[in-house]
């Protein structure tokens with residue numbers, strides 16, 4: 823188990839396009855996933871992508887299980903998603919506030935597809951195929967963007983809707999992705 827350093831916006835490694843995983847069941851992949859999970863949980867994140875800890879592979883994790891701080895938050899099962907593909911369901915987009923462990927202390931209003939289908943594989947190479955919406959769809963889009971070198975501020979349409987947590991949402995504890 824290891825908590826890894828999360829790279830911050832400005833680090834060029836966050837702007838790179840990551841490579842697909844080709845070998846499953848390796849100790850290296852398992853230890854990457856363990857480190858990602860430990861790091862995400864320690865930082866109270868709802869998602870983390872491998873490039874955020876400096877590993878340029880198409881691996882993301884996400885999940886928001888019951889959290890007393892967010893009793894009304896939509897729950898998302900803990901998921902390991904490798905080599906993902908996304909396909910929007912319909913054209914509808916929705917603006918929502920996002921934060922990111924690589925952009926600590928900030929929030930921005932970001933448009934995302936409301937509903938999408940995602941496919942990929944888990945850590946053993948077994949297929950995943952889900953159609954999801956709302957927060958679940960948002961967090962997947964945010965994480966998969968990291969694999970293509972995109973950080974959420976690049977998607978903000980109105981930069982007046984970008985700022986510091988304590989100014990935008992005083993007194994609230996927020997989850998980052």
Ligand code: NI
Nearest residue numbers: 922923924999
């Ligand atoms: Ni992020």
